[in-house]
Amino acid sequence: MKKVVIIGNGAIGLCSAYYLQKEGFDVHVVSACKEGAEDSCSYGNAGMIVPSHFTPLAAPGVIRQGLKWMLKSKSPFHIKPRFNKDLFQWLRLFYAHANQENVDRSKHLLKDLNLTSRDLFNSIQEEESIDFNFERKGLLMLYQTAKYQEEEEKMALQAKALGLDVSIKTKQQILGLEPHLTPDVLGGVLYKSDAHLNPTVFMKGMETILKAKGVHFHYNSAITGFSSHKNSIEGVYTSKGKIKSDEVVVCAGTWSAALVKQLNIILPMQSGKGYSMTINGVPKNLQHPSILCEAKVAMTPMGNHLRIAGTMEIAENNLCINKNRLNGIKEQVPKYFQNFESDWFKHITPWVGLRPVSPDGLPYIGRVAKWKNLSINTGHAMMGMSLAPVSGLLIAKSLATSSPSLDLSLLKPERF
Numbered sequence: 385m386k387k388v389v390i391i392g393n394g395a396i397g398l399c400s401a402y403y404l405q406k407e408g409f410d411v412h413v414v415s416a417c418k419e420g421a422e423d424s425c426s427y428g429n430a431g432m433i434v435p436s437h438f439t440p441l442a443a444p445g446v447i448r449q450g451l452k453w454m455l456k457s458k459s460p461f462h463i464k465p466r467f468n469k470d471l472f473q474w475l476r477l478f479y480a481h482a483n484q485e486n487v488d489r490s491k492h493l494l495k496d497l498n499l500t501s502r503d504l505f506n507s508i509q510e511e512e513s514i515d516f517n518f519e520r521k522g523l524l525m526l527y528q529t530a531k532y533q534e535e536e537e538k539m540a541l542q543a544k545a546l547g548l549d550v551s552i553k554t555k556q557q558i559l560g561l562e563p564h565l566t567p568d569v570l571g572g573v574l575y576k577s578d579a580h581l582n583p584t585v586f587m588k589g590m591e592t593i594l595k596a597k598g599v600h601f602h603y604n605s606a607i608t609g610f611s612s613h614k615n616s617i618e619g620v621y622t623s624k625g626k627i628k629s630d631e632v633v634v635c636a637g638t639w640s641a642a643l644v645k646q647l648n649i650i651l652p653m654q655s656g657k658g659y660s661m662t663i664n665g666v667p668k669n670l671q672h673p674s675i676l677c678e679a680k681v682a683m684t685p686m687g688n689h690l691r692i693a694g695t696m697e698i699a700e701n702n703l704c705i706n707k708n709r710l711n712g713i714k715e716q717v718p719k720y721f722q723n724f725e726s727d728w729f730k731h732i733t734p735w736v737g738l739r740p741v742s743p744d745g746l747p748y749i750g751r752v753a754k755w756k757n758l759s760i761n762t763g764h765a766m767m768g769m770s771l772a773p774v775s776g777l778l779i780a781k782s783l784a785t786s787s788p789s790l791d792l793s794l795l796k797p798e799r800f
């Protein structure tokens with residue numbers, strides 16, 4: 385039986401483990417986290433499963449809008465200015481990809497990956513009998529201004545052209561869809577193709593079923609280096625000793641770039657810091673996950689809880705909280721809902737996570753050319769939860785058959 389070491393137990397690592405064990409590999413998940421810790425990016429995210437997000441982060445207009453936001457301390461986007469070679473390289477590549485050509489090249493793939501992944505969540509829930517509150521109610525894009533109405537309506541037309549089930553809603557229709565919080569909006573767009581889940585319940589459930597299926601977990605075992613011979617990786621060194629392996633899959637989120645640098649692989653990546661706050665037992669809840677378009681805030685009902693998430697700060701790999709940006713989120717939400725009370729934010733401990741962000745808005749998935757038994761599965765930015773099952777499946781198929789079902793050339797880890 386071939387032994388695979390997966391580095392990282394975030395959503396991408398766990399889903400890779402799930403499909404690799406299905407292919408008959410002896411799977412070992414190695415993580416820097418303690419057992420039971422919920423401190424990776426995969427726990428506090430908004431849990432949105434998003435075929436609607438077919439536009440990559442690097443798209444026309446993003447740089448102009450980003451520069452405007454840079455000047456505001458409470459805005460949803462910020463790049464922390466610093467002298468850093470990796471940041472300069474990432475910015476250069478982001479600038480080169482923020483165009484229509486990149487959108488046209490990526491949109492079919494992103495839509496297909498997200499749709500496949502959504503269906504895989506469904507299969508996991510049914511096959512494994514774990515209930516992670518997966519619901520297919522769609523996603524609402526809510527806008528308050530004519531500018532965003534125009535933008536969202538254009539996007540809805542593009543989505544329809546791609547075959548997605550999408551409809552534009554008037555203010556009255558939105559009030560009908562969301563009777564409890566009473567949205568104060570001009571209208572919205574409902575993406576019926578989208579879904580949502582509770583990330584923490586999904587992560588805990590997956591780890592439990594993986595253990596039951598014989599996957600080995602090595603906690604508290606930060607990878608410190610690799611053991612190699614010629615162009616082959618023989619194993620990994622961890623803070624607890626060496627683990628031999630026939631194959632290595634790097635799923636270490638935003639920390640992946642530093643890890644593979646040790647193997648002379650350049651993986652342009654920046655951390656996209658974001659925050660979330662969960663109001664447990666919220667008095668009035670949303671019926672649909674929603675994105676507040678002008679504010680760039682995501683809100684997801686999770687049973688009788690409501691999770692509110694936002695900001696993208698391209699910053700260093702630390703979990704410091706910028707209070708201004710957190711307050712920016714808190715101030716925006718009551719502006720969109722007449723029945724939302726600011727007091728509900730009282731006594732809530734904010735969560736912070738680091739998204740692994742590639743410069744062209746596409747993840748890195750597949751084998752690397754330099755090493756015959758090394759694969760990478762990371763760089764999913766704002767879609768890591770949504771794309772986790774399909775990314776895991778693609779990695780498993782590429783290790784098992786050397787011929788994945790989808791053309792992965794756009795996702796090659798060494799594409800830059």
Ligand SMILES: Cc1cc2nc3c(=O)[nH]c(=O)nc-3n(C[C@H](O)[C@H](O)[C@H](O)COP(=O)(O)OP(=O)(O)OC[C@H]3O[C@@H](n4cnc5c(N)ncnc54)[C@H](O)[C@@H]3O)c2cc1C
Pocket residue numbers: 391392393394395396397414415416417424425426427428429430431432433434605606607608635636637638639640643656657658659660682693694736737738739740761762763764765766767768769770771
């Ligand atoms: C505010 C916010 C909201 C979001 N909302 C959504 C959403 O609605 N939908 C969506 O699809 N995505 C969303 N995302 C993005 C999503 O959360 C991430 O893309 C995803 O969680 C990344 O998963 P990952 O497994 O790649 O990384 P992580 O979850 O960060 O896991 C990385 C793992 O690698 C381990 N590791 C790191 N270094 C080492 C080392 N040296 N040795 C061993 N282990 C190591 C870590 O311990 C960790 O377990 C959101 C993110 C944020 C911040």
